[in-house]
Amino acid sequence: MTTATHNISLPAEWRDFWALTKPRVMSLVVFTALCGLLAAPGHIHPVIGFTAILCIALGAGACGALNQWYEVEVDAKMARTSKRPLPAGRMDREAALHFGIALAAFSVGIMGVAVNWISAALLAFSIFFYAVVYTIWLKPNTPQNIVIGGAAGAFPPVIGWAAVTGDVTLLPVLLFSIIFLWTPPHFWALALFMKTDYGAAGIPMLPNVSGQRVTRNQIFAYSFPMAITAVTPFILGESGWLYGIASMVLNVIFLGLAFLVWRNEANEASGMKPEKRLFAFSILYLFLLFAVFAFDRMMFA
Numbered sequence: 001m002t003t004a005t006h007n008i009s010l011p012a013e014w015r016d017f018w019a020l021t022k023p024r025v026m027s028l029v030v031f032t033a034l035c036g037l038l039a040a041p042g043h044i045h046p047v048i049g050f051t052a053i054l055c056i057a058l059g060a061g062a063c064g065a066l067n068q069w070y071e072v073e074v075d076a077k078m079a080r081t082s083k084r085p086l087p088a089g090r091m092d093r094e095a096a097l098h099f100g101i102a103l104a105a106f107s108v109g110i111m112g113v114a115v116n117w118i119s120a121a122l123l124a125f126s127i128f129f130y131a132v133v134y135t136i137w138l139k140p141n142t143p144q145n146i147v148i149g150g151a152a153g154a155f156p157p158v159i160g161w162a163a164v165t166g167d168v169t170l171l172p173v174l175l176f177s178i179i180f181l182w183t184p185p186h187f188w189a190l191a192l193f194m195k196t197d198y199g200a201a202g203i204p205m206l207p208n209v210s211g212q213r214v215t216r217n218q219i220f221a222y223s224f225p226m227a228i229t230a231v232t233p234f235i236l237g238e239s240g241w242l243y244g245i246a247s248m249v250l251n252v253i254f255l256g257l258a259f260l261v262w263r264n265e266a267n268e269a270s271g272m273k274p275e276k277r278l279f280a281f282s283i284l285y286l287f288l289l290f291a292v293f294a295f296d297r298m299m300f301a
């Protein structure tokens with residue numbers, strides 16, 4: 001850690017600490033946690049519920065900070081990430097590490113004391129999984145990095161659920177599985193039109209290891225179990241018709257866009273419209289699916 005950053009003495013601005021938490025990506029992570037909490041059976045005092053979501057947000061922020069502390073060199077090599085506080089030289093590397101550790105410890109501690117220790121343990125495990133298993137171990141070493149590592153991003157609705165019920169049953173496992181199976185199409189669609197960037201940074205993402213055809217096949221292949229898992233709560237009678245219909249419509253659109261990606265043969269960024277469309281829709285898909293699920297369960301369950 002006594003790298004080239006020792007000569008930076010300017011204190012980082014609060015905006016840089018904010019950027020360190022990857023707020024845009026984490027907003028959807030936190031939203032899925034909120035939906036898990038709202039969909040769970042039973043009652044949670046609003047102040048305790050708010051505390052749980054705040055802890056999940058802080059824990060997700062810890063993930064972003066620890067990830068960027070570790071990845072300075074990689075981030076410096078990619079246009080998309082080179083302006084982040086550390087590679088841009090606006091923040092001392094150790095400050096990012098201390099910020100990440102403090103957020104992680106604080107969020108897990110408060111979750112345990114104020115909410116329950118099951119959700120605290122799940123939160124701690126998710127942070128560990130993302131910061132250590134994904135960032136340090138899987139991401140630089142295997143093109144399956146985001147498949148296995150993606151599990152970290154699938155935990156938040158389970159944590160939200162466990163904050164209310166103190167346990168983990170089939171339904172939160174289904175919510176986990178939806179995000180787990182959604183992550184490969186979400187990310188590989190992006191990795192297709194960002195291919196050169198990851199290749200240049202030496203990160204073995206699927207398109208630059210196995211090629212675009214394999215990636216398109218995999219995107220399409222993951223979309224089917226994802227769609228089936230997404231309608232399963234309705235099939236099991238755990239949601240009403242509102243979610244049943246919404247999930248079917250969203251899945252048909254998702255599968256249609258994934259089909260267009262599968263059919264596409266372009267290998268230039270200029271021909272990657274289907275990939276760009278699927279990536280953009282993937283975010284809307286998850287947002288709407290979870291929003292309708294929580295609403296449906298609160299109204300009709």
Ligand code: HEM
Binds near residue numbers: 024027150153183190
């Ligand atoms: C290992 C798993 C994942 C990887 C590698 C990944 C990667 C990415 C990347 C590289 C971007 C581009 C934009 C940026 O850096 O801000 C992005 C955008 C985004 N991701 Fe993911 N993602 C993953 C999982 C998730 C999960 C689990 C969620 C939420 C549940 C999520 C939500 C989003 C959102 C909302 C954006 C758009 C951000 C914006 O508008 O700037 N991602 N993702």
Ligand SMILES: CC(C)=CCC/C(C)=C/CC/C(C)=C/COP(=O)(O)OP(=O)(O)O
Binds near residue numbers: 022
């Ligand atoms: C509550 C809790 C602990 C949540 C965990 C949230 C979590 C780990 C979400 C994963 C989403 C994410 C930021 C992926 C970015 O991948 P990347 O870091 O490889 O992307 P980059 O190339 O932009 O650095």
